[in-house]
Amino acid sequence: DAGVIQSPRHEVTEMGQEVTLRCKPISGHDYLFWYRQTMMRGLELLIYFNNNVPIDDSGMPEDRFSAKMPNASFSTLKIQPSEPRDSAVYFCASSLGIAQTEIYGYTFGSGTRLTVV
Amino acid sequence: SQKIEQNSEALNIQEGKTATLTCNYTNYSPAYLQWYRQDPGRGPVFLLLIRENEKEKRKERLKVTFDTTLKQSLFHITASQPADSATYLCALPSYNTDKLIFGTGTRLQVFP
Numbered sequence: 769d770a771g772v773i774q775s776p777r778h779e780v781t782e783m784g785q786e787v788t789l790r791c792k793p794i795s796g797h798d799y800l801f802w803y804r805q806t807m808m809r810g811l812e813l814l815i816y817f818n819n820n821v822p823i824d825d826s827g828m829p830e831d832r833f834s835a836k837m838p839n840a841s842f843s844t845l846k847i848q849p850s851e852p853r854d855s856a857v858y859f860c861a862s863s864l865g866i867a868q869t870e871i872y873g874y875t876f877g878s879g880t881r882l883t884v885v
Numbered sequence: 886s887q888k889i890e891q892n893s894e895a896l897n898i899q900e901g902k903t904a905t906l907t908c909n910y911t912n913y914s915p916a917y918l919q920w921y922r923q924d925p926g927r928g929p930v931f932l933l934l935i936r937e938n939e940k941e942k943r944k945e946r947l948k949v950t951f952d953t954t955l956k957q958s959l960f961h962i963t964a965s966q967p968a969d970s971a972t973y974l975c976a977l978p979s980y981n982t983d984k985l986i987f988g989t990g991t992r993l994q995v996f997p
Contacts, residue, residue, distance in 0.1 A: 772928075801985075803987075810987060810988070810989040810990070811929070811974070811987040813984055813985070813986065816984070824984060859928050861928070866978075866985070867983060871917055871934060872934075873919060873921075873931025873932075874919075874929075874985065875931065876928030876929050876930070877928050878926075878927055878928050879926075879927075879928050
């Protein structure tokens with residue numbers, strides 16, 4: 769298994785532009801998560817999906833952020849318009865299960881380093 | 886809300902020694918706790934999960950303890966090697982949800 773695959777690895781964009789980050793989770797994993805990591809705030813959960821359905825998006829910072837999961841093998845995180853404070857590393861992760869009766873560790877992708885200038 | 890505290894200062898130890906990292910949490914006691922390793926430029930990698938009814942868990946040179954009275958987990962690496970140098974993150978579910986929240990991590994440096 770190739771693990772969780774994210775693209776692009778690096779993205780540099782100008783303020784105001786639309787940015788789309790992509791993620792392919794591990795096949796068979798029912799849960800998909802989007803996290804953002806910065807030096808100041810560490811790893812923050814933005815949104816997560818269960819069986820392609822968004823379950824909790826309370827971590828999405830603003831309406832400028834949106835996420836979709838059109839099928840079990842693909843998810844996107846979009847920022848429109850982007851701002852310099854969105855600069856961070858964005859991670860996608862997937863898991864077999866998160867219920868307390870059936871918990872598994874998360875498998876993270878290598879992340880997308882986003883720089884908004 | 887739940888807070889996780891990990892020592893932000895780097896831990897420097899000599900090869901062969903045991904490294905001990907600390908994770909403290911406030912407020913409610915979680916049903917489980919996880920530890921991850923993160924190398925520069927990479928995503929976190931899952932290492933161990935320990936449940937509240939397990940006092941200790943081992944995996945090769947790794948050992949994790951979970952003390953719900955002290956609200957603390959300790960992560961030990963025995964016979965440490967330079968290849969163990971990385972940042973180690975603890976994570977636990979947020980109160981009354983299944984959302985996993987992470988500490989900011991402790992950087993471990995093992996020198997020869």
